[in-house]
Amino acid sequence: MRWKPTTGPFAVDGQEDEAQMTAEQGYALYRAMLRIRRVEEAIARMYPSDKIQSPVHLSIGQEGVSVGVCLALGPTDRVYGTYRGHGLYIAKGGDLKKLFAELFGRVTGCAKGRGGSMHLVAPEVGLMGCSAIVAGIIPVAVGDALASKVQGSQRLVVVVFGDGAVDEGVFFESVNFAALKQLPVIFVCENNAYAIHSRVADRHRQAELFRYGESLGVPGERCNGNDVFGVLGTMERAVADVRRGCGPQLVEFMTYRWQEHVGPNTDHAEPYRDPRDIERARRFDPLNCAEGRLRERLDLTDDRIAEWETDVQRDIDEAIAFAEASPFPDPASLFEDLYEEAPSCGS
Amino acid sequence: MRWKPTTGPFAVDGQEDEAQMTAEQGYALYRAMLRIRRVEEAIARMYPSDKIQSPVHLSIGQEGVSVGVCLALGPTDRVYGTYRGHGLYIAKGGDLKKLFAELFGRVTGCAKGRGGSMHLVAPEVGLMGCSAIVAGIIPVAVGDALASKVQGSQRLVVVVFGDGAVDEGVFFESVNFAALKQLPVIFVCENNAYAIHSRVADRHRQAELFRYGESLGVPGERCNGNDVFGVLGTMERAVADVRRGCGPQLVEFMTYRWQEHVGPNTDHAEPYRDPRDIERARRFDPLNCAEGRLRERLDLTDDRIAEWETDVQRDIDEAIAFAEASPFPDPASLFEDLYEEAPSCGS
Amino acid sequence: MRLVTYRDALHAALSQAMEEDPTVCVMGIGVDDHKAVFGSTKDLVKRFGPHRVFDTPIAEGGMTGVAIGAALGGLKPVHIHIRCDFLYLALDQLLNLAAKWRSMFGGQMSVPLVVRAVVGRSWGQGAQHSQSLQSFMMHVPGIKVAMPTTAYDAQGLLLSAIADPNPVFLLEHRLLYELTGEVPDYCRAIPFGKTVVRREGDDVTLVANSYMAVEALRAADVLSGYGIQAEVVDPVSLVPMDEATILNSVRKTGRLVVVDTSWVTCGVSAEIAALVAEKAFDSLKAPVKRLGMQRTVCPVSKPLERAFYPHAGTIVAEVLDLLGEQRLDVQVPETATSFKGPF
Amino acid sequence: MRLVTYRDALHAALSQAMEEDPTVCVMGIGVDDHKAVFGSTKDLVKRFGPHRVFDTPIAEGGMTGVAIGAALGGLKPVHIHIRCDFLYLALDQLLNLAAKWRSMFGGQMSVPLVVRAVVGRSWGQGAQHSQSLQSFMMHVPGIKVAMPTTAYDAQGLLLSAIADPNPVFLLEHRLLYELTGEVPDYCRAIPFGKTVVRREGDDVTLVANSYMAVEALRAADVLSGYGIQAEVVDPVSLVPMDEATILNSVRKTGRLVVVDTSWVTCGVSAEIAALVAEKAFDSLKAPVKRLGMQRTVCPVSKPLERAFYPHAGTIVAEVLDLLGEQRLDVQVPETATSFKGPF
């Protein structure tokens, strides 16, 4: 089961190549999205308890992008992301216990409680880091791709950023350098319609972000980010191209942010939203769409879904329990980890 | 006499619209170029004397751009430039005495001796400032254009920068904002083949710099910068479009730097140069080309040229004499002009 | 006089300046949205229109350049950043251009630009949303710098900044936004270059700015319970700085503890400590002391975050140490604050 | 030992590091051209190839990010900037990412990046080609910072920087490039965190770094002619800083003048003055003094430029003033230098 990448916003067109994806793979995509959704919901629910004392940027409604992107990658490929990183962390295979421990500020967290929600990291599965400065991490990903090329490695690098990141000059600097050196990097723009409360059209006269690399020599493509199968297909093709040495690519996935920019709530009535967008987003919930597709084409049953829900819930419960049971960092450790010890040298 | 803008590199095609330019105007273009050339030559000649104790970036060979650009502008239009600013300063009508005084570090200089060669300025004729940080001044020009639009002024702003400036992210940020707000600004890229010793192709995979605004919604055009009449024609059209409210434009003028990047000498034998380029540049010296054209089409005589040469030389001599006779700034004035005095307020 | 929050004081100053001077415009990410930079720009876009109050792309470098150019072109832009940390991206524009423009071009032009930015201490803001860049703006000559502490300062200095023909950097603190203070009914500009004595005392001088002045006042309360009278001196205006008021206080008390919102090394606390060691050396009875953020990256986890920031408790401890008082019993309760995230 | 110029010492260190470690690469504007960053990267591209030695687009922000990523990816980039002034554009990358990466992510990864930059004092470099940003790198924790003064420092510290797993900032000075000094035949790394006593003396401590150490030594020569023995102490490594050597010197002399290549306010001179006022207060016999660039924009015109920068003459004057000696007759000749522009 492998649908062709789709280009129309929210349109789904995936009759071809079904044989190339096994049921297991189709299910894996769905389950990863389900996991993200339920984790985010759990976070939103518990947020008022103040167990999480840091800003959270949720990705409910955007699961298709993280999952489709990460499942197209191999285990040694690397990903860089933003403060809106829960989905990416989970999709790339980050440990759920370490995630909750990080959110709760515990020493068992993926960054020992130092990074919090905005700075998730899981180098053991290739998530190299998430940063809270818009666009700042894009050139870092390009540099990693440079190292890969210089080393003759097969490693490919993906950097995921929002529609806001293309506002920053460093995005163009990064795209230009990647093009110049023909580096193995894929620029993934997750266009969720807003940068905080600012629409793309409030910041750009020309809103086809996928074209922003064109004049620098990086081809772009826009796809429906709410169709996880389409995202996967698009990424598989891009990954294959990049591995063949075709140079960097830019992909824009169209999706929608359901929750407020930061925090656990929704803000659907705020003036910056267009009610029609919310309506459309409801219709094209990536989780529902995938479920429908899987029911239609594979033997996905209610029982199986219920089983997966139970699994996810159990994992979340365990992760929360683990996090709650974990100690806070010792204040005496404040100065640790600023520098790595240098090799001693002569004199 | 108004030739159509030309696009082929070093090609000249200007049969049309001759009536629109009087002989006086054609001569004015030539004389402004001549003035720049002779001033730059004088600077190069005197540099070893250490009268000028600051870096100089000469524009010999690039006179067509400054002159064609500035003579398309009205007196209230504004220009921003770079450390390679002698040509722009002269073309926009800056005072020659103040130029030499500035180069000599005298208090009568256009920036009281504080700016030197890299920071020429002549607000009285619309040259608002030249900066030595590559690309940094581009958004400043855009901001001035924003003010013009908010004020409902007819003022138009031109920013002149090198082929190196499009490497910097702030160039794209500036172009994007100008497009977004449809500001009355023209981005003039003076492509002299090198950024220091780095060719465009060393820094970009896609070397058509005039296309760098395209995906952001700013149309671009590439023209022969060594044909001053073509530069003027291109700029006149761009100026008319911008004044009509068509939004910002990007124009790339192809030219060639004859001297070393910084300093009074040539460095034609250095490995970064292509001998064919030097050969071509010799053939298309903007001053010679314009002279040929004017001789062919107007009654430009040797006598007249000799007269202009004499005029320029006299002006240069006077300016140098003025500069030499001018005092250095008093060291006691070191702290002046850091702040403008603020209006006093209550308490 | 009226009692208003810091946020409302900023808002009132902006409104008044915009009413009085049609060239004043307000720009920055989110200035026209429903959150309105913690409320400080609320409804301005409705009142003054989108030409004068506008959102920008996320491009701190370019947009700062645009603000400089707009200032050269005749507007008076107030450019707002909801986190100071983003200003690293604008430093080339601010320090290579805005700060230098006037002097570099021989005094012919000024850049009447106001930059407002907010420090984001605590609630797990972490490494990149908690910084405080006043020392950078101070190090390079050409920009005026102030950190308003009270509603009165906020209102008066914002008005003054807007009226100033030079670039001005105002650094606000998120934890001050909810605090109330008295302001004149009709907003009045207050001049730059004044250090404010927030509390008088004879035993030790606490120089503390912005939110640290609030904590220093709490510390002074606690200390007075032990018979120690701390003078709390707030250098609201950092450039130009009213050195005399600081020096006079130290001449009286003979002891100095400086508390700043940023790191200590090459920070405001270094500057003021050095200043006193230079110019009031003879009055000093004890070594000078500096407090600020601890010398590491700002962590998110609460116990680390608490150890990272200076507060009334650490100030009290430092003063007691300086005075050679051994009082291990001193308990300074954490600041009660209604403040919570998520942002 | 061999006698080499500062430039050649840098070059030798780079060559040796590249030979010994194939992951070391050199990047930056002009590193592969015929000028080779004042000769310090000469022929490296021929010897090690364009994959390891490459020019970059003019994009300090992005290219610094690329260098950080390359470091994370397993290379050891040495990123070179011919003027420190361009680094304002890279501060977001250096201070929000490189400095914080390790700590912010709980110590799992390091960023083994070396940034070299050059200070461009005099010959009319003017406002934007003369700055010296060490205090910015020092203020924010996470980067090691050094300013090599001699050929020996340059070679040893560059090797050490390359071997270090953390981000390191090396700030060089254009006026040092021609000076010669002894270096070991086989380059050896020298550890960070050492302050060097360049000259011993009992009467006053001159803490002076980089090119200012050279001027301080000249000043010390002149002063000794008046019977004043100045100890010249050079904090070559600024982060981490060997405070003990500085403090010991002040404990001996009781007097301190700090001379830095940058502005005074919130600069290195503030930091060291504050440090001494904190930790060697009891030994101080006189106020501390600070010297640096004058508090204005760097001018081009020679007489202004001369008044703008500190030099042996101003150091001598400051010391005499501190010691209460009235010697209006002291003439300190300007530094004889073969140095000329245009760049």
Ligand SMILES: Cc1ncc(C[n+]2csc(CCOP(=O)(O)OP(=O)(O)O)c2C)c(N)n1
């Ligand atoms: C350099 C910088 N400027 C401003 C901000 C404040 N900010 C945080 S998130 C955000 C919007 C980013 O939007 P987008 O890239 O679309 O990502 P999304 O939040 O939609 O995932 C902004 C402006 C920031 N973090 N960094």
Ligand SMILES: Cc1ncc(C[n+]2csc(CCOP(=O)(O)OP(=O)(O)O)c2C)c(N)n1
């Ligand atoms: C931000 C910045 N980085 C690097 C430099 C060093 N530098 C000075 S001129 C120059 C080349 C600029 O080339 P270009 O824009 O083509 O202008 P040209 O000198 O050819 O007129 C560079 C890299 C600088 N001045 N500013």
Ligand SMILES: [Mg+2]
């Ligand atoms: Mg978005």
Ligand SMILES: [Mg+2]
């Ligand atoms: Mg060029």
